[in-house]
Amino acid sequence: MQWPHKLVRAATFACLFVLLVVLSTAALMVATEAGEGAGGHWSGERIAVLLVLTLTFSVVACWTVARAYARHVNAPLRMAEDLAAMTAHSGLRLSDPATEELRALAQAANHLLAARDALESDVAERVREARASLEQERSRLAALMADLSQSVVVCNLDGRVLLYNQRAKQALSPGADGSNAELLGLGRSIYRVFDRALIEHALERLQPVAGDEARGDGRQGIGSAQFVTATRAGRLLRAHMSPVLGGDGQPGALVGDLSVTGFVLVLEDVTQTNERHARRDELIQSLIEGGRGPLGSLRAAAEMLSDFSDMAPRQRDRFLGVIRDEAGALSTQFEKAAAAFSNDLRERWLLEEILGVELLAVAARRIGEQRRGEHRPLAVKTENVDDSLWLRVDSFGLLQALRYLALRLQDEYEVRDVRLSLQRHGHLAQLDLYWVGTFMNNEAAMSWLQDPMSIDGESSPLSVVDVIERCNGEIWFQRERVSHRAFFRTMLPAGEAPKDLPRAIIPAADGERPEFYDFDIFRWSAGSHELDDRPLAELSYTVFDTETTGLQPSAGDEIIQIGATRIVNRRLLRHECFDQLIDPRRPLSQQSVKVHGITRDLLAGQPVITVVLPTFHAFCADTVMVGHNAAFDMRFLQLKERQSGVRFDHPVLDTLLLSAVLHPNQSTHRLEAIAERLGVSVFGRHTALGDAMVTGEVFLKMLPLLAEMGITTLRQAREASERTYHARLKY
Structure with a gap:
């Protein structure tokens, strides 16, 4: 039927x-x-x-x-x-x-x-298959950007960031260690970091220049511009601005006959360089001012001795004493100046921080390599290595010196195995290269240390002593007759773990581009449209969620965790996230702990809400906020606005309401149910950042469905949400 x-x-x-x-x-x-x-x-x-x-x-x-x-x-x-x-x-x-x-x-x-x-x-x-080559180039770009020692930021003409590397994020963050780096992100405005007038002035200085006639290149080009500015953390940066030229038919600003679609900023931290130059200038000035008196006295005494050769011996001795004293004073001043400037001279060498255990591992591998014409390579072992010890050294030169000494022991004394050890002694690091059984005299050892290094036919103008002194260390030869050990002992200043190490490169998910750049933002336009009339696909979003002590914000419940991530150009930026625990200054109920698993011990020492909200507000700048049952979370935020001195007046979209718009006949609009309907994997539930990630994936799945219903702008999405039954719920 x-x-x-x-x-x-x-x-x-x-x-x-x-x-x-x-x-x-x-x-x-x-x-x-x-x-x-x-x-x-x-x-x-x-x-x-x-x-x-x-x-x-x-x-x-x-x-x-x-x-x-x-x-x-x-x-x-x-x-x-x-x-x-x-x-x-x-x-x-x-x-x-x-x-x-x-x-x-x-x-x-x-x-x-x-x-x-x-x-x-x-x-x-x-x-x-067709994009394999392009994706490979993009991956190379991401790796190159991550490994660059310079800070690089690329923007379109509206000042929207479309590329940056981790160095730039660390350099431009308010925190000295790169924390709270909410100022820089894809789609954010560079004018939140640099003064708008400064950037515009630099753009005006990009003038067309002629090509190199000597090479037969008569094509027109565009020059670059430079400026120096200070960051919020007080660092001094030198910025080099270069234009990004557009292709045929690509809109942009015209400079001469060329179209400019954006600009590249290469940033260099010149804080230490500026301080070093200031110290040098102060030192030179002190030498000039301090040397005038002694030089004048020396000149006067010398003239008196020259003009009055028949003066009395006592008077002559007095003038000679003046010459001796003033010469000694000048010598003291120059010695002090040399000592004060010696550290700056050493800094000109390319010293780098390296973990001691890594240095010894490379040294052992280099020393133990098979040599041409050798039947048996030198055996190398590492012993008594402090895994936590950092060094600031010329790693290449130090490796060269260790290999030179070890291979010379093999060639001249037939030593078959050597040992390497590294231990901390106070503020120094003790690096030993030692062997057992074969002794050499002190004269030969000192000659090895001072001779120019030569390894397998490759010569260096530097000696071992030169390399060690460059690293601000000392090296000597020593023997222990009881244990029949001999060793070259090197004492180096112990370093500290660097605070600006680049983060590890995390591979992008399948089909997803690296998240430090998005060239599609080149097509963005400032436009004069209100945000409500902008297409949903063009907007940037902050997807957020909170964990709380309870379900009644007006009855005293507090936020204990805020998690958020960003959506730019319809991509979820998993690496640009906000995740912060918060001390609620009140007890936690057992029911809430069972839900989110956050205990009082985890919240001990965490910042309070009035400290966290301004940072979170800056993270949400220039975006539309998205949440699931967002009215609940927004109520918590709004109750703390006065205490925190910020106001969350951002446009808000709610995936719960949008689900009711898309699927009015469904019996439930819980986040898990929506995710199941849209084929989104659920992970990390009941953690603020985990829920925000799932909500972001769900929201991206909803965008094409909303477009099929004719809901393409922010205004249309908000109006459709307000017409649902769930929009009438109050907290």
Whole structure:
């Protein structure tokens, strides 16, 4: 039987039930009137029976209609909503409905979805093959950017950041260690970091220049500009600005005959250089000022001795004493100046921080390499190595010196194995190269240390002593007759772990570009449109979530964790995230701890909400805030605005309300249920950052579905959300 016939039958049954109800009611009325006319022969029991029958028929009729509506009207509507979501996203299938006819329809739809997925998979595979070379170049760019020692930022003409590396984020952060680096991010404005007038002035200085006529290159180019500025952390940066030229037909600002679509900033921290130059200038000035008096006295004494050669011996001795004293004073001044400037002279060498255990591992590998013409390589072992010890040395020169000494021991004394050790002694690091059994005299050892190094025919003008002195250390030869050990001992200043080490490069997920750049932002335009009229696909979003002590913000519950990530150009930037625990200054209920797993011990020593909110507010700047059941989280934020001195007046979108817009016939709009409908993997639930990540994935899945419904702008999304039932909930 076809499903329309079932609907007809259900409607017929419903009509019969309604007819029976009407007849029963009419019979009851007639019986009542007859009973009154006949002197009340109708008993109350009969009337009660008729009433029960009437109510029973009514209930059965309502149940039949509701069941028929749920099975044959509401179920197809839910299937249509699920099918709309599945046509926008691959890998999803319809579940088996309750009725035979809908099951047949679901099977047919699933066959079509499978065929569509197979076709999309084939197309995607071809696209991946075609883009393999491009993705490889992008990965190389990401690795290059991460490893650069310079800070690099690329912006479009509106000042929107479309590329940066980790060095730039550390250099431009308010914290000296790179923490709270909320100022820099994809899609953010560079004018939050640098003064707008300074950037605009540098852009105005980009003037066209002619090509090199000597090489026959008459093409026009554009020069560069430089400026110096200070960061919020007080660091002094020198910025070199170069233009990014657009291709044919690509819009941009015209400089001469060339189109400029953006600019590159290469930043150099010149704080220490500036301080070193200031010390040098002060030193030179002190030498000039301090040397005038002694030089004048020396000159006067010398002139007196020259002009009056017949002066008395006592007077002559007095003038000679003046010359001796003033010469000594000058010598003292120059010695002090040399000592004060010696550290600056040493800093000109390229010293680098390196973990001691890594240095010894490389040294052992280099020393133990097979040499040409050698049948047996030198055996090397490392012993007594302090794993936590850092050094600031010329690592290449130090490795060269260790290898030179070890191989010379092998060549001249037939030493077959050596040992390397590294230990801390106070503020110094003790590096030993030692061996057992074969002794050498002190004169030979000192000669080795002072001779220019020569290894396998490759010579260096530097000696071992030169290299060690360059590293601000000392080296000597020593013997232990009891243990029959001899060693070259090097004492080096112990270093500290560098604070600006680049973070490890985390590979992007399959099909996802590295998150430190997005060249699609070149196509952004400032536009004069209000934010409400901007397309959803062009906006930047901050997806956030909170964990709290309870569910009643107005009753004193507090935020204990804020997690957030950003969406730029329809990409979830997992590396640009905000994750902060907060001390609520109040006890935690056992019920809330069971949900989020955050205990009082984890919150000890964490900042309070009034410290965290200004930083989070800066992280959300120039974006639309997105949350699941966002009204709940926003209420917590708004109650702390006055204390924190910030106001969260950002536009807000709620995935709960958007789900109700997209799927009004679904029975639940919980985050897990929405994620399951849209094929989003759920992970890290009931942590603020984990929930924010899932919400961001869900929101990105919703964008094409909203576009199919004609909801393409922020205004349309907000108005549609406000019309849902869930928008009326208050906290």
